[in-house]
Amino acid sequence: MTADEQPAPAADGVPAQRSKPLGPPPARLGSGPDDGDLTDELKEAYWSVYDGAAANATLGEILVRLPRIVRRVGELAWRADRRATVALVVLQLGSAAMSAFGLMASVAVLHQLFGEGPTPDRVRAAVPQILLVVAFLAARALLEAGVSLTQAHVTPKIRTALEREFLQLTAHVRLEVVDDADWHDDAYRAHDRGLFYARQIVGQVVALASAALGILGTAGVLAALHPLLIALLPLSVLPVGAAAIRSARARFHSFRRWNALQRRVRLFSWLLLDRDSAAELRSDTAQRALLDEHHRITARIAEEDTRLGVHSAKLALTGRALGGVGTGVTYVVLALMLVAGWMPLAAGAGAVLAIQAAQGSLTRFMDVAHLVYEHAMWVDDLLAFQERCRSLQPRRHGSAAPGKVAEIELRDVSYTYPGKEAPALNGVSMTLRAGETVAFVGVNGSGKSTCSKVIAGLYDPGSGAVCWDGADTAGMDAESLQNRVSMVLQDPLHYPFSALANITASRGTLTEAEPRQALDAVTASGADQVIAQLPQKWRTLLSKRFKGGQELSAGQWAKIAVARGLYKDAPVLLLDEPTASMDPKAEHAVYQAVLRNKRRAERITVLISHRLASVVECDRIYVFDAGRIVESGTHDELMARGGDYAEMFTLQADAYQAGTGAAGH
Numbered sequence: 001m002t003a004d005e006q007p008a009p010a011a012d013g014v015p016a017q018r019s020k021p022l023g024p025p026p027a028r029l030g031s032g033p034d035d036g037d038l039t040d041e042l043k044e045a046y047w048s049v050y051d052g053a054a055a056n057a058t059l060g061e062i063l064v065r066l067p068r069i070v071r072r073v074g075e076l077a078w079r080a081d082r083r084a085t086v087a088l089v090v091l092q093l094g095s096a097a098m099s100a101f102g103l104m105a106s107v108a109v110l111h112q113l114f115g116e117g118p119t120p121d122r123v124r125a126a127v128p129q130i131l132l133v134v135a136f137l138a139a140r141a142l143l144e145a146g147v148s149l150t151q152a153h154v155t156p157k158i159r160t161a162l163e164r165e166f167l168q169l170t171a172h173v174r175l176e177v178v179d180d181a182d183w184h185d186d187a188y189r190a191h192d193r194g195l196f197y198a199r200q201i202v203g204q205v206v207a208l209a210s211a212a213l214g215i216l217g218t219a220g221v222l223a224a225l226h227p228l229l230i231a232l233l234p235l236s237v238l239p240v241g242a243a244a245i246r247s248a249r250a251r252f253h254s255f256r257r258w259n260a261l262q263r264r265v266r267l268f269s270w271l272l273l274d275r276d277s278a279a280e281l282r283s284d285t286a287q288r289a290l291l292d293e294h295h296r297i298t299a300r301i302a303e304e305d306t307r308l309g310v311h312s313a314k315l316a317l318t319g320r321a322l323g324g325v326g327t328g329v330t331y332v333v334l335a336l337m338l339v340a341g342w343m344p345l346a347a348g349a350g351a352v353l354a355i356q357a358a359q360g361s362l363t364r365f366m367d368v369a370h371l372v373y374e375h376a377m378w379v380d381d382l383l384a385f386q387e388r389c390r391s392l393q394p395r396r397h398g399s400a401a402p403g404k405v406a407e408i409e410l411r412d413v414s415y416t417y418p419g420k421e422a423p424a425l426n427g428v429s430m431t432l433r434a435g436e437t438v439a440f441v442g443v444n445g446s447g448k449s450t451c452s453k454v455i456a457g458l459y460d461p462g463s464g465a466v467c468w469d470g471a472d473t474a475g476m477d478a479e480s481l482q483n484r485v486s487m488v489l490q491d492p493l494h495y496p497f498s499a500l501a502n503i504t505a506s507r508g509t510l511t512e513a514e515p516r517q518a519l520d521a522v523t524a525s526g527a528d529q530v531i532a533q534l535p536q537k538w539r540t541l542l543s544k545r546f547k548g549g550q551e552l553s554a555g556q557w558a559k560i561a562v563a564r565g566l567y568k569d570a571p572v573l574l575l576d577e578p579t580a581s582m583d584p585k586a587e588h589a590v591y592q593a594v595l596r597n598k599r600r601a602e603r604i605t606v607l608i609s610h611r612l613a614s615v616v617e618c619d620r621i622y623v624f625d626a627g628r629i630v631e632s633g634t635h636d637e638l639m640a641r642g643g644d645y646a647e648m649f650t651l652q653a654d655a656y657q658a659g660t661g662a663a664g665h
């Protein structure tokens with residue numbers, strides 16, 4: 001330790017300083033962490049494998065890739081609804097066939113009209129063909145309606161299935177993954193774009209198939225008229241398609257750049273809009289500052305949007321100019337063929353019709369191909385993200401955690417949060433026994449909550465072991481372990497559900513309750529009086545965001561949270577500063593109920609608290625400092641020792657004494 005790192009001596013009973021003194025902050029804040037190179041924010045998480053390679057594909061690669069995309073979407077549709085998928089394919093093929101027959105009949109009509117003989121005879125001769133054209137077009141319209149109807153069945157099912165799978169996977173990833181900002185960016189992107197485009201891509205693939213079949217049909221007709229006509233077709237259409245594909249790629253790259261900013265903008269919008277932030281925002285008069293920041297980021301997104309729009313417009317113009325030249329060349333060649341007598345005039349008229357139809361189909365194909373290609377990237381991104389989430393799930397194998405536990409032993413446990421250098425826990429060893437209540441105390445950031453989360457199986461120790469009755473929890477199914485532990489946190493979740501559902505949630509249900517145990521739990525925590533005052537008692541909705549909802553005070557929420565923890569009735573109960581916001585009477589009642597009167601012989605209770613008066617009666621007190629346990633023992637032992645605990649306890653006791661003294665004068 002250098003001289004600089006020496007802790008400063010304690011003065012006036014204030015705990016000694018443990019790190020270098022902090023210098024004053026700068027007078028002006030930078031305009032935010034998103035300044036500079038945007039891609040800094042987008043560097044991949046260490047478990048991330050997404051490389052955006054799809055965005056760098058060439059036109060040829062896109063065409064090669066399309067069958068794979070179609071297959072993938074087909075698989076999604078197949079999984080969602082087999083019958084509808086088969087119907088979709090059959091109806092689509094039928095509609096394409098009708099288009100091709102309709103075109104052939106139209107060419108035949110032109111043939112009749114431009115043929116030899118008097119005009120009335122030619123028109124009369126063409127009538128049956130005209131009726132045939134009408135019949136084919138009517139059949140195509142019916143089949144297309146069938147395609148739309150079937151699509152309406154399949155698409156929502158795909159979206160629902162994917163969304164459920166997405167939420168199922170993300171809600172279960174290991175806790176440390178959720179701490180990673182990059183994971184959140186990926187999750188946001190997959191949710192915002194992937195799920196959105198997954199819904200659209202079915203329709204686009206159907207349109208793509210329809211355009212492809214249309215091309216085949218018209219190409220067949222053109223080949224019948226003259227094979228050279230097919231070779232001329234791509235001249236007018238490919239430049240437009242290539243431009244569309246280039247601009248799709250630029251859009252994808254751009255979105256990757258502003259995705260992180262977009263997420264931050266939503267955060268600002270939400271802070272400005274949300275009920276939870278409303279009071280403090282107004283009291284701090286921070287609306288203007290937040291609005292300015294919101295504006296600053298949206299202005300950057302707008303700049304990026306404009307840059308992209310201009311780029312796309314230039315590409316589209318170039319594509320169209322080249323396509324126009326191509327069309328001109330096609331018609332010149334057709335005219336030369338007619339002049340040279342390679343084709344009769346009647347066939348020429350049919351050829352113009354077929355070329356126009358083919359151009360229409362090909363342009364549609366290119367247009368849709370670029371959309372499908374772009375959107376498939378997002379769907380791929382979503383599927384890749386889901387795949388990644390699968391590898392980030394907690395252990396789903398191993399033995400189930402025992403229903404009861406007599407002893408939990410932490411053996412030299414260390415834990416370091418991802419991305420951090422200093423361990424939050426550093427060689428912690430302890431033994432917790434059933435029937436005992438132990439307390440974790442120590443300064444802020446000393447590792448108490450981390451230790452409780454390791455005990456709860458939410459974090460796996462980096463080294464060392466947590467053993468339940470001698471068995472290492474590393475070999476146990478993580479969810480079964482979490483089922484055996486009940487955690488009450490200082491900032492508990494305010495579920496926007498009924499009061500009863502807020503209690504039953506700890507047993508993984510919002511609809512089923514054990515009435516007797518629910519009443520016992522709320523009575524022990526003092527939440528019974530809170531619920532008794534609600535207009536619809538147990539059924540009252542606890543959220544002002546919804547009509548008829550009620551809001552609770554922080555202390556009332558804390559009582560509900562303690563009740564939720566007790567209702568779980570797990571063999572391990574971890575209370576992480578649960579009473580910090582309760583009034584002294586309520587706090588006392590909770591400790592009476594949880595720690596003394598209702599103490600259960602088979603339960604291990606861990607209490608984390610900064611109010612040392614509440615830990616006096618605990619069987620053992622562990623004092624944490626910088627991730628280590630620096631003292632342990634009963635209150636009396638620790639007081640006799642005269643170490644950190646005695647110092648902190650005396651400090652708090654003196655503060656009360658001083659208060660009493662002042663009141664007495």
Ligand SMILES: Nc1ncnc2c1ncn2[C@@H]1O[C@H](COP(=O)(O)OP(=O)(O)OP(=O)(O)O)[C@@H](O)[C@H]1O
Pocket residue numbers: 179417418420424442443444445446447448449450451624
């Ligand atoms: N999710 C997290 N990601 C990264 N670091 C974290 C995370 N949670 C806590 N830490 C860090 O780990 C260390 C221990 O934190 P922990 O929450 O366990 O302390 P604590 O003793 O419970 O503090 P407090 O009394 O303030 O609740 C701290 O340095 C903290 O900054």
